[in-house]
Amino acid sequence: MTSLAERASRTGQFLWSGWSGLAGLSVFAAVWQVAHEAYGSFILPSPLETLTAAQTLLGDVSAWQLLLTTSSRALSGFALAGVIGTVAGCIAGFHPAILRLVQPQITLMLGVPPIAWIVLLMIWFGTGSATVTMTAAVACLPIVFLGAAEGIASRDRLLDDMALSLGMGQVRRFVRIIVPQMLNRLFPILVMALGTAFKAAVMAELLANAGGIGEALAVSRSNLDVANALAWILLSVSALLAVEYGLIQPTRSELEAWRHAARPWGVKR
Amino acid sequence: MNALNLTDIGHAFLGRTVLDRITLDIGEGELVALVGPSGCGKSTLLHIAAGLIDPRQGRINRSYARHAVVFQEPRLLPWATARKNIGMALPEGLSSRNRHSRILAAATAAALEEDDLDKYPVQLSGGMKQRTAIARALASEADFLFFDEPFTALDPALRRHMQDIVIRHAGNGKRSGLFITHDMAEAVRTAHRIVVLDRRGNGILGERYIPLRPVERDDRMIFETVQHFMKADPLFAHVEELDERRSA
Structure with missing residues (x-):
């Protein structure tokens, strides 16, 4: 058990690291401002204008509804792909023959453009939540699968032998020795997959006219309302960041406290 | 009553025989050092005895309750x-x-x-x-410990310290053990008996009992025993040979 003080210090460090994130975002905003001053408000509204537009949007309950719709679709797609991809990846990781058979199909899945998936899924599922969720799932399934399979296949077999020599049973070996090694590989990939899920969901909504942020973006486009479009982009990115830093990163740092210990003093986070 | 009996063990990797007709008994409370030139199959034999590899032939009879292995690398979970x-x-x-x-x-x-x-x-x-x-x-x-060249990567002072730990917990009759090493001084210092494996893995060449209990041996006695084995005893003639099975 990690002590309470240690946990508090870790949380403190995590929150404190927000400053560096804020500094990075400020640099981005400065470049944005420069571009805005060069091209004018119509082409690129200033960061401040965008923030105001976003604030106005958030004053409206329906905007929250849209954000929630898109986020829940993206998250359920991500969860679906996460569960199926991890389980299938684990099986393939243990059986190289299966991995070899599945690899071309993964390449195939990665090669099909997302737009094509959306068209197919629209035909199969209509223009509703299901299409959006499935698009998000299809977009992140292959990378999650590969991450899990690689994580299992590249495990340290010396540790397996060690556990076997201590008389550990098969289930215990899997849970205590193999899963942590797999997660180690899988987590960075889950972060990537989550971003992909959000992008795919917004795109599917836009093309399928299925509500959510995508549809709001389509409306802004037809009104040539650049400030509003940027505001929606800002909000969808914020939703992604909220999920990543509220859910995935804390879980990761909980599981990888040892990595933190390995870093030399002064470069923690 | 022996703690461990290996009878007629043979093993092959990809059709090439690495161990053949190995018979080795380890008594209760006895620590046996297994020596032999590099690549003669010492580690394979240990892995077979510890149940990590299934041998091609032969019988393993364990009458102890539990065993544990100390490997050459620490093999700790990094997380x-x-x-x-x-x-x-x-x-x-x-x-x-x-x-x-x-x-x-x-x-x-x-x-x-x-x-x-x-x-x-x-x-x-x-x-x-x-x-x-x-x-x-x-x-x-x-109640049975396997040591697979556990201290090779450590410096001499530390190695001595580790050997003391082994002597205290395995070499004084509490537990039995099999200790693989190619450092003769280490073998003489820790074990009750030294067994020499043939350099091609074709059976056991022979064995020597070392006088006194491991805790009672002093540096002078260890040094002289090693000198005697290496210079005068034909059994140990090939122990320090370097043969990584390149010629095989």
């Missing part, structure tokens, strides 16, 4: 503290107090300090990692 690494060897259903005291006892036996128990393997030095691995083996309360 777990030293405490959890040692605790891995304990059975699941222990109370946390019982668990704590058993981990602490094993750590003390391996000369680990309590402060170090909450560190991760990356924060430990090489010697401390290997001591954690020994503590893990001791925590399992195994």
Whole structure:
């Protein structure tokens, strides 16, 4: 058990690291401002204008509804792909023959453009939540699968032998020795997959006219309302960041406290 | 009554025989050092005896309750503290107090300090990692310990210290053990009996009992015994030969 003080210090460090994130975002905003001053408000509204537009949007309950719709679709797609991809990846990781058979199909899945998936899924599922969720799932399934399979296949077999020599049973070996090694590989990939899920969901909504942020973006486009479009982009990115830093990163740092210990003093986070 | 009987063990990797007709008995409370030139199949034999590899032929008869292996590398879980690494060897259903005291006892036996128990393997030095691995083996309360060249990577002073730990916990009749090494001084220092494996893995060449109990031996006696073995005893003529099976 990690002590309470240690946990508090870790949380403190995590929150404190927000400053560096804020500094990075400020640099981005400065470049944005420069571009805005060069091209004018119509082409690129200033960061401040965008923030105001976003604030106005958030004053409206329906905007929250849209954000929630898109986020829940993206998250359920991500969860679906996460569960199926991890389980299938684990099986393939243990059986190289299966991995070899599945690899071309993964390449195939990665090669099909997302737009094509959306068209197919629209035909199969209509223009509703299901299409959006499935698009998000299809977009992140292959990378999650590969991450899990690689994580299992590249495990340290010396540790397996060690556990076997201590008389550990098969289930215990899997849970205590193999899963942590797999997660180690899988987590960075889950972060990537989550971003992909959000992008795919917004795109599917836009093309399928299925509500959510995508549809709001389509409306802004037809009104040539650049400030509003940027505001929606800002909000969808914020939703992604909220999920990543509220859910995935804390879980990761909980599981990888040892990595933190390995870093030399002064470069923690 | 023997703790471990290996009868007629043979093994092959990809059709090439590495071990053939090996018969070895280890008595209760006896620590046997197995020596032989590099690549003669010592480690394979140990892995077979410890149940990590199934032999092609032969019988293994174990009359002890539990065994544990100390490998050449520490093989610690990088994501777990030293405490959890040692605790891995304990059975699941222990109370946390019982668990704590058993981990602490094993750590003390391996000369680990309590402060170090909450560190991760990356924060430990090489010697401390290997001591954690020994503590893990001791925590399992195994009555048979396998050592697979465990101290090769350590410097001489540390190696001596580790050997003392082995002598204290395995060489004094409490537990039986099989110790693989190609350092003759290490073998003479820790073991009751030295067994020499043929350089092609074709059976056991012979064995020598070492006088006195391991705790009673002093440096002078160890030095002289090693000198005698290496210079005057034909059994050890090939032990320091370097043959990584390139010619085979």
